[in-house]
C-alpha cells in the first residue's frame with residue numbers, strides 16, 4: 001500500500017506529550033495516525049500498540065468491548081518507558097465500518113456473538129488489513145517491536161512485512177460484566193491469546209453492572 005506522510009505535531013495527553021504523525025492512504029484517502037515517544041535511533045525493539053479504531057470504546061466509553069481500556073493502558077505503558085509507538089488505524093469494527101458495527105451490535109443484542117453477527121451481515125469475522133503499517137513503520141525508522149496485543153493475526157501480519165516481533169506483551173485490561181461474552185468469543189473463535197483469569201477484576205460504575213451475566 002502507498003501512504004503519504006502529511007504532518008507531525010505535539011499531542012499532550014494525561015500521561016505524556018507524544019508526537020503525532022498523520023498519514024493518508026493515496027488510493028482511498030483513508031487517514032491514520034501514529035503517536036510516538038522517545039527516539040528509535042538505537043534500533044532496539046520498540047514497545048508498540050497497533051490499535052484498531054473503535055469509536056464506541058475509544059471515545060464514547062462503551063463497556064461492550066475492551067478497546068478504550070487497552071488504548072489508555074498502552075499509552076500509559078509507553079509513557080512509563082518514555083519510549084514507544086501507538087498506531088491508531090482507521091479500520092473501525094474490524095474493518096466493516098461504524099454503521100455496520102452498529103448493525104452487528106443490534107444482532108448481538110438479540111443473542112448472536114460477535115463472529116456470528118458479522119457473518120449474518122455478509123462479512124468475514126475480521127476484515128482488517130494491516131498493510132498501511134509497513135510504510136508507517138518505515139517512515140518512523142522502526143524495524144523491531146515488542147507488540148502489546150493478544151491477537152496472533154497482528155503478529156503474523158507484521159512478520160509478513162519483514163518486521164521483527166521481538167516479544168508479545170499481553171494487554172488484558174477492562175474485562176467487565178458487559179464484555180465477558182465478547183472476550184470469551186475472541187478467545188474461542190478469533191484465536192486471541194488470553195483467558196478470563198489473565199484479567200484484573202473490574203466493576204464499572206454502572207447501575208446494572210452487578211446484574212449482568
Ligand SMILES: Nc1nc2c(ncn2[C@@H]2O[C@H](COP(=O)(O)OP(=O)(O)OP(=O)(O)O)[C@@H](O)[C@H]2O)c(=O)[nH]1
Nearest residue numbers: 052053054065091092093094101104114149150151
Ligand atoms: N464487527 C465488530 N467489530 C467490533 C466489535 N467489537 C469491537 N469491534 C472492533 O474490533 C476492533 C478491535 O479488535 P479486537 O478484536 O477487540 O482486538 P484486537 O485489536 O484484534 O486485538 P488486541 O490487540 O489484543 O486488542 C475495533 O476496530 C473495534 O471497533 C463487534 O462486536 N463487531
Ligand SMILES: [Zn+2]
Nearest residue numbers: 054057065067
Ligand atoms: Zn471496541
